Amino acid sequence: MTRDHALDIISAYGGDASRWPASEGAAVLALADSDAVVAQALMAARQLDTLLDGWARDVTPATIDIAAITGQAAGKRAATVVPPAARRWLAGGLAAAAMAAGLAFMAPVTPVADAGIEIVSTPAAVQLVTAQGDTFGSDAIAFATVFTPTADEDVLI
Amino acid sequence: MRPLPIPPAITAQTPLALLMARVVDGDSAAFTRLAEALQTPGLRLAERTLNDRAGAQDVVQVALTRLWTLAARYDPARGSVEGWFRRIVINLCLDRRRAIRLVVPLSQADNVASSAPDPFEQAAVNDRRARLDAAMATLAPRQRAALAMFHGDGLSMAEIAAALETTPKAVEGLLGRARIELRKLIEMEPRP
Numbered sequence: 001m002t003r004d005h006a007l008d009i010i011s012a013y014g015g016d017a018s019r020w021p022a023s024e025g026a027a028v029l030a031l032a033d034s035d036a037v038v039a040q041a042l043m044a045a046r047q048l049d050t051l052l053d054g055w056a057r058d059v060t061p062a063t064i065d066i067a068a069i070t071g072q073a074a075g076k077r078a079a080t081v082v083p084p085a086a087r088r089w090l091a092g093g094l095a096a097a098a099m100a101a102g103l104a105f106m107a108p109v110t111p112v113a114d115a116g117i118e119i120v121s122t123p124a125a126v127q128l129v130t131a132q133g134d135t136f137g138s139d140a141i142a143f144a145t146v147f148t149p150t151a152d153e154d155v156l157i
Numbered sequence: 158m159r160p161l162p163i164p165p166a167i168t169a170q171t172p173l174a175l176l177m178a179r180v181v182d183g184d185s186a187a188f189t190r191l192a193e194a195l196q197t198p199g200l201r202l203a204e205r206t207l208n209d210r211a212g213a214q215d216v217v218q219v220a221l222t223r224l225w226t227l228a229a230r231y232d233p234a235r236g237s238v239e240g241w242f243r244r245i246v247i248n249l250c251l252d253r254r255r256a257i258r259l260v261v262p263l264s265q266a267d268n269v270a271s272s273a274p275d276p277f278e279q280a281a282v283n284d285r286r287a288r289l290d291a292a293m294a295t296l297a298p299r300q301r302a303a304l305a306m307f308h309g310d311g312l313s314m315a316e317i318a319a320a321l322e323t324t325p326k327a328v329e330g331l332l333g334r335a336r337i338e339l340r341k342l343i344e345m346e347p348r349p
Contacts, residue, residue, distance in 0.1 A: 057309050059197075
């Protein structure tokens with residue numbers, strides 16, 4: 001166990017040894033006994049833990065209007081729920097459509113011009129990322145990961 | 158024709174997975190029980206992630222509505238009901254992240270007065286809490302969500318990773334950076 005590794009564990013998991021990875025807890029505590037830097041980090045982490053435990057748990061209870069959800073959303077729910085048999089056909093159809101779209105999207109089309117010059121086309125997505133740079137591509141992926149459609153958008157999807 | 162089996166009565170001890178199975182079939186009594194079980198942890202997580210109580214209530218209301226209207230999409234093979242609900246709450250919180258604003262500016266945190274009867278200790282507690290609240294407002298919502306799940310719900314790195322749709326290693330980094338940032342912002346001095 002190195003000092004840096006012990007500090008990483010304390011930094012990520014805090015000062016409560018019971019939350020640390022089981023295989024490394026004893027080694028971190030042993031190092032804290034002999035290394036003042038690790039010992040100080042452990043003490044500071046425990047102070048912060050106390051504050052964070054209070055922060056995370058201290059929330060005033062509130063009541064959500066559950067009856068309004070089941071009442072207002074009844075019609076929408078009925079429209080959303082698809083019978084199991086239809087669901088299987090729908091899933092099969094969507095999978096087939098996705099596969100067809102994927103093949104059309106991925107396969108490079110190489111039309112040959114009248115003059116005998118080969119024209120190589122590039123998939124649209126590759127052009128987009130290349131044109132905008134890596135940053136745009138990463139942002140787009142991150143947005144897609146966290147984006148949650150609204151209830152109305154959900155119906156469209 | 159055989160009579161349909163009568164489902165067992167819903168009690169406070171009915172497991173959430175069983176409640177969810179009945180919610181999928183449109184059982185509103187099961188949904189009420191499920192919502193009662195999920196709303197408090199959902200509110201805690203949303204309030205901490207958004208740093209906004211009113212916004213958290215909106216988020217949980219919408220999340221429970223989705224749980225009810227989109228129940229058929231729940232797949233028990235992909236995780237627990239609590240885990241699925243947690244993901245819905247976090248995604249809704251992150252979608253609202255542009256609306257998040259500082260609750261207490263850091264510059265004002267030094268001037269928070271205490272009205273508690275035990276002036277010295279209570280003032281110190283209030284001061285630390287005010288500094289923490291102000292520091293929290295500067296963290297990213299994902300960092301607050303990870304801290305809330307780790308400290309409030311006692312979730313493991315793997316459970317937090319599932320809720321945030323990332324890896325346990327990435328959660329370790331997220332929490333580590335959050336704690337370092339918080340310590341800098343509230344300038345905690347370790348006491349001997």
